[in-house]
Amino acid sequence: MAELRDGVNECLVDEMNRTLNQTHGIADVVGIHNRIMLSALQAVNRTLRAKHIQLSDHEPFPPGIEALVRHAYGQAVVVCNLDARRTPIGPQEIELRLDDIDVIQRAINTSNSPLANIHPEHRWRMCVDPKVIDAIERNVSGARDNTLLRFAFDNQTSFLSGVLEGLAVAMEHLQTPLNADLLDGLHQICCEQFGVEPSLRFASGFGFTMGDNMTVAGRGELLAFVLELRQTLPAYIAVENEHQFARFKQAFENRRSGEAMPTPPEPTGDQVLLKHSYVAQGRLLMQADVFIRNYERVMDNTRDPEQRLEHIVDLCQRLERLHPFTDGNCRTICNVFLNHLLVRNGMPLTLLNDPNVLDGWSRDEVIGEVKAGWERAAQYSRAPDRTAPR
Incomplete structure (x- = not known):
């Protein structure tokens, strides 16, 4: 040696x-x-x-x-x-x-x-x-x-x-009730973050650049999602830079009782910074559960395979943009949970060229990437599955 x-x-x-x-x-x-x-x-x-x-x-x-x-x-x-x-x-x-x-x-x-x-x-x-x-x-x-x-x-x-273990466990639990507990359990396996207190508050942020991890159509859907989520998580915002976020955070923390929530300026350029400021992980997982319940409700009334794929991608994009974990969101949601949902619904495994596209690309663009990922995963398979909806 x-x-x-x-x-x-x-x-x-x-x-x-x-x-x-x-x-x-x-x-x-x-x-x-x-x-x-x-x-x-x-x-x-x-x-x-x-x-x-x-x-x-x-x-x-x-x-x-x-x-x-x-x-x-x-x-x-x-x-x-x-x-x-x-x-x-x-x-x-x-x-x-x-x-x-x-x-x-x-x-x-x-x-x-x-x-x-x-x-x-x-x-x-x-x-x-x-x-x-x-x-x-x-x-x-x-x-x-x-x-x-x-x-x-x-x-x-x-x-x-x-x-790898997260993927293996996800495939073993295709009949397990779909909820934030399952998502959290997969995250713990993927990232070896066991026993995280739900009361843990943390700040999370990640950036988008037009032409890289964000598209024009994706930008519009991303900002619409932020406006929707701020109805229940007012500290979740999209800004153009850290300076704007610092100003918002100061106004947010210094507001008086009964005073209206500050409203950050909407990004207008090619850069978007998505941030949430010291939200308890338990609160974020509660929001993840809301997304999952809404997904199950619409899936109950959807039989068309293409529409079911749309709902799968929509849920994973919402969860990924929410960023409910301190680390490892992409590997948990875009690598493991996405494949869990696909297989759970009789679709093949996918291998996304860049899983980060779930954040800033549009739903239709991500669906195209999922389908391309079916072909990418099939090339490593003993018996390629090409029965997926087209």
Whole structure:
């Protein structure tokens, strides 16, 4: 193992130069933390190949691989922080949970889940953004043949094992009553956030840029959703920038008893910032339950498959825009819960090229992405399911 660590140390800086210093290709779709993790995975893979150690998609990894990745990532963080041009980043605990992944894979293999139709060596692709993986494989030399690439998001502890288990559990609970408890349970599995107090208050915000994660039609639907939601969650707003939000937050917190709620200016440009200010998670999950109950009511009266798909997408967009969790909203709602609803309604699994489109694209545009995702998921399947509505 010492020899392998030395090999990683020797090639790590070279691999970091390949990923961190790119000004195009992956820099615009892969964040700095993921690029550091990618550098570590590339260095480990390069070292193993030099020692003629081949990792297999079909067999458990040999002992010591996870420890080697932890070492490589830790060294990559140190190297990155020595560069005065970069903002220092704190070390993160790396847990790939290789044994857990093997257990999950075996359970899927013996289940009746649609995931069992996905080739085991490709199931990880159901957990990560194809847009990101494609950019990495096209722009980083050797990444396409790196068996460790599936862990590129695991600078967030147990990302792959969490989402894979979330998908597996979601497929096991297709008959479970649909409510916010189910959604919350899937989130806890995906993100390993167990026992969060409903009274926990947190601020959440995420931005949209026209032509990137927002379209013209999506912008209109997004702002209409905000106006609707503010009837019950007045601290939920859309503004153009942090300065506008700070002004609103100050007015909101300083208003006198009985005074009307402040109204923020509606965004008019190509930037939208969606924010909610210190709302209790329990309150957000209550709102999620309202969305789910409304969804079930309209589904009870809908038989047309296309219309049922519209309702599925509408619910997932509402939940994703609500952002009921402190972290991991997209992986829980757009990767796991969306597929749960599709399969629950007799439709195939989907693999969205960029799950973030649920936030700022229109419903019809997202439906198109879901259908494209059916074809994308089918290419990794033993028996592609093409029975979905067209």
